[in-house]
């Protein structure tokens with residue numbers, strides 16, 4: 497594929513990483529640790545989406561929203577309190593402060609100290625081994641490298657609906673700066689898209705005083721998660737006051753009115769603000785990949801080792817399009833960096849089997865491995881064991897009893913194919929299941945480990961107990977009963 501270009505005889509770098517988000521930071525760190533000469537190029541803010549416009553701002557906003565909800569709900573806990581007002585600018589300052597506090601971890605200073613050369617500018621391939629960097633200070637330079645990791649992330653998808661451009665829509669990239677200017681949360685807020693972004697933001701803004709309508713064209717929310725989990729989230733959002741419109745397709749905008757359609761029936765939704773959360777698309781255009789022939793039908797062609805059709809150019813993170821999670825980006829970064837530096841001697845196939853997913857609504861939805869829907873789609877035979885959080889002592893004490901732990905096992909075996917947890921702290925609880933799956937620990941082994949009482953993680957032990965209970969050795973029990981009966985006579 498590279499025959500049309502002349503390969504340099506010497507290279508300036510062993511590795512050049514494009515993009516300073518989770519994937520790029522981890523890739524360049526790994527390269528520096530191996531003592532490779534590595535340059536990281538970031539066009540905008542170090543830390544990328546997660547730090548600046550994704551995980552950190554959204555989780556900080558959700559915390560303020562949860563506090564507001566708990567105060568409003570305090571009477572249930574015997575506490576007389578009420579929300580007398582929400583200082584929205586202060587809420588948004590917390591968001592800014594959280595970013596500022598975490599920022600040094602992802603900074604040029606820290607990575608330079610670790611041995612990574614950090615350049616601030618926009619990178620563009622001019623041939624398969626050379627990038628041109630248009631510096632943020634107006635400078636320009638070219639660097640050659642033996643290998644590259646593309647870690648340019650993803651950008652929000654905005655559906656081409658009539659009138660959308662004059663609707664003043666926001667996305668996960670623009671909403672933080674816009675909200676930082678506001679005295680209050682938007683009065684009437686429409687959120688388009690019921691994935692993790694849509695659900696988290698719907699709950700956050702509703703609890704912070706907005707009147708939220710969540711529009712999802714599919715028949716349910718959180719399509720990648722267990723259907724029962726998604727139904728609980730829809731119910732919780734509705735209890736918070738969110739109007740949840742599933743099966744509704746956005747049709748057009750007329751100024752600040754969105755028309756949605758379901759089964760031929762049209763509904764109009766007036767809004768002050770609308771957030772578009774209809775997915776995120778890999779950032780692969782405008783920096784030379786098309787010219788190198790690496791993009792086919794609008795997609796980067798990537799093999800299981802995260803190599804593009806030019807094997808010295810690899811990808812990691814949201815741009816790879818396998819999943820769009822920060823820990824997924826770091827996970828892929830390891831494979832991309834190691835495969836880039838170790839070629840032609842060694843290569844590792846990226847393994848996604850044990851990558852957890854968490855949606856940070858209240859309650860949280862956490863999963864790893866297969867959901868029931870995925871097992872059916874893939875034709876994988878499975879049995880389900882379910883434990884209801886309503887029976888967990890800690891959940892009862894804290895009055896947060898909504899949810900379940902669901903484990904999928906192969907027929908006749910207690911190894912774990914997948915798990916979904918819906919609970920207040922599901923994101924923490926799933927870690928134990930990830931560890932068990934990663935190291936081949938069975939439900940029997942999970943049950944044999946002591947769990948402190950009363951903790952949320954006990955639910956993992958109890959689901960293992962449910963599995964055992966449903967398969968109790970009845971013949972042996974009957975024999976034992978006869979033996980004990982005989983002993984008493």
Ligand SMILES: Cc1cc2nc3c(=O)[nH]c(=O)nc-3n(C[C@H](O)[C@H](O)[C@H](O)COP(=O)(O)OP(=O)(O)OC[C@H]3O[C@@H](n4cnc5c(N)ncnc54)[C@H](O)[C@@H]3O)c2cc1C
Pocket residue numbers: 514515516517518519520537538539540541542543544545546547549550551552554555617618619620647648649650668693779783812813814815819820821822823824825856
């Ligand atoms: C609202 C929201 C909430 C989220 N919450 C979570 C969560 O709770 N947990 C979770 O795991 N994930 C969450 N995510 C997803 C997570 O943020 C992403 O999966 C992760 O940040 C991807 O990292 P990345 O390194 O692949 O890309 P990015 O972080 O997007 O980094 C790519 C970087 O490349 C730079 N770049 C692009 N092109 C060039 C170029 N040509 N030259 C130089 N630089 C360039 C960009 O400026 C950017 O900084 C959330 C996302 C959003 C939007």
Ligand SMILES: NC(=O)c1ccc[n+]([C@@H]2O[C@H](COP(=O)([O-])OP(=O)(O)OC[C@H]3O[C@@H](n4cnc5c(N)ncnc54)[C@H](O)[C@@H]3O)[C@@H](O)[C@H]2O)c1
Pocket residue numbers: 655688689690691692693694696711712713714717718719744745746773774775776819820821853854855856
């Ligand atoms: N907690 C987390 O880990 C977290 C949080 C937020 C985002 N993320 C990541 O970011 C990615 C993007 O999130 P997302 O929620 O934007 O995407 P998504 O693809 O998960 O969900 C988008 C939803 O929008 C719906 N949709 C698309 N077009 C529509 C239209 N015209 N009208 C109505 N509905 C429409 C889709 O059916 C889908 O359900 C996710 O895949 C996720 O990995 C993760």
